[in-house]
Amino acid sequence: MxxxxxxxxxxxxxxxxxxxxxxxxxxxxxxxxxxxxxxxxxxxxxxxxxxxxxxxxxxxxxxxxxxxxxxxxxxxxxxxxxAPQEQTLENVVVAHRRVKPATLGRKTAKGDLRWVAGSSGKNTVDDEWGWELGAVLHPAKPAVLEAFHVYLHDNNYELLRFRLNLYAYGQGKPGKTLLQQDVQLKAWPKQKGWLTVDLRSYNINLEAQPVAATIQWLQSETAEPQKKYFSVPVKRQPKQVMLERENSEAAWTIHAMQPSLYFELLTE
Known part of the structure; x- marks a missing residue:
């Protein structure tokens, strides 16, 4: 700021x-x-x-x-x-094909680094809200999303809330928002480990095209002003797949790392 x-x-x-x-x-x-x-x-x-x-x-x-x-x-x-947008329901075609469970993303809790977000030592935290962290994912086949998981290595907040965002990915950056419903994840006080949201009721379908999946920091509260932070493990890798931006209108940056987040899905 x-x-x-x-x-x-x-x-x-x-x-x-x-x-x-x-x-x-x-x-x-x-x-x-x-x-x-x-x-x-x-x-x-x-x-x-x-x-x-x-x-x-x-x-x-x-x-x-x-x-x-x-x-x-x-x-x-x-x-x-x-102004509310008119929600259009797409026609759903049930194909008589076998589907199988799979995962998409990095489901390992350990990483080379902890990617830290927070505002330790600051009197305010609201100017940090809106920050996003995520990854570029490549579904090999069309899929239906069943659940989303992100790993919290550190969490010193009494209340911590995120939004799951999905974007079409092309020309090296996220584009159109793919979700029509607000999907949120809420951590209980100082919760660490895997944070999960059940996606079955949202009926989210992915095509076999690259997408960007991110968590967006919406809200946080703590009684310990000197310990205001949380972190997500990340793994170094050759490809640039980890995305980050400061708020909803900031420019994206991309890193040669991958955060610990993934989807459970059903695919052909």
Whole structure:
């Protein structure tokens, strides 16, 4: 974050149709490391530098994105209304083929390094929310996702919440969001080891094409301000498959490593 910041920008993200809060909507500034995530009541606190004159992009799964333009901010606009997207149900064709269980990703808990995220020694943590970590995966055949797992080597938080994101992957970076539902993972206090979410009720299908799977940090709470961090094991490897970005609108970086996360799936 930049130095010389003014008072935080506070507001709320609402559903434009119902007027209800949009929980855990993301806010980010394109091409800059500025962003955060709204809380369960859609309220956000965004720390911006002095003389800020950029556009803030507000997004949430299942909604069209909205923009807070510099003129809007100067006029005092703090409430953002997101329009729900119409959900289209794809035709499901049941093929009379045998399917078998498989895994996709790295299911080993041990790694060469611990990839640490947190804000130990800082008074605030909200400007870290929105951070994403994940991997490029290559399904060999069409598949149905059954469960997702990510390994926490360290976790000093009383509350830790993530969102699972899936993106089409092409031209060296993640692209279109593939999920139409908000899939979240929540760790119990100081939970370590494999964190799991059952995906069977979401009916998520993958084609035999590269995808990027990430966890996005949504929320955290701790009573120990000097120990605010968690970590995921990563393994060094020749191929660049590990993805990371600071918030929902920041540029992606890619590393020659692979984090400990994977899917259980059914495939042909």
């Amino acid at each position: 930049a130095h010389g910041q003014h008072q935080p920008l506070e507001g709320q993200v609402l559903n434009a149709r119902t007027g209800q809060p949009v929980p855990f909507a993301t806010l980010g500034v394109p091409r800059r490391g500025l962003g955060t995530v709204a809380d369960e009541n859609g309220r956000y606190l965004l720390r911006l530098p002095d003389n800020f004159a950029d556009t803030v992009v507000v997004t949430s799964i299942g909604f069209s994105r909205a923009l807070l333009l510099p003129a809007h901010l100067a006029a005092g606009q703090r409430v953002v209304r997101l």
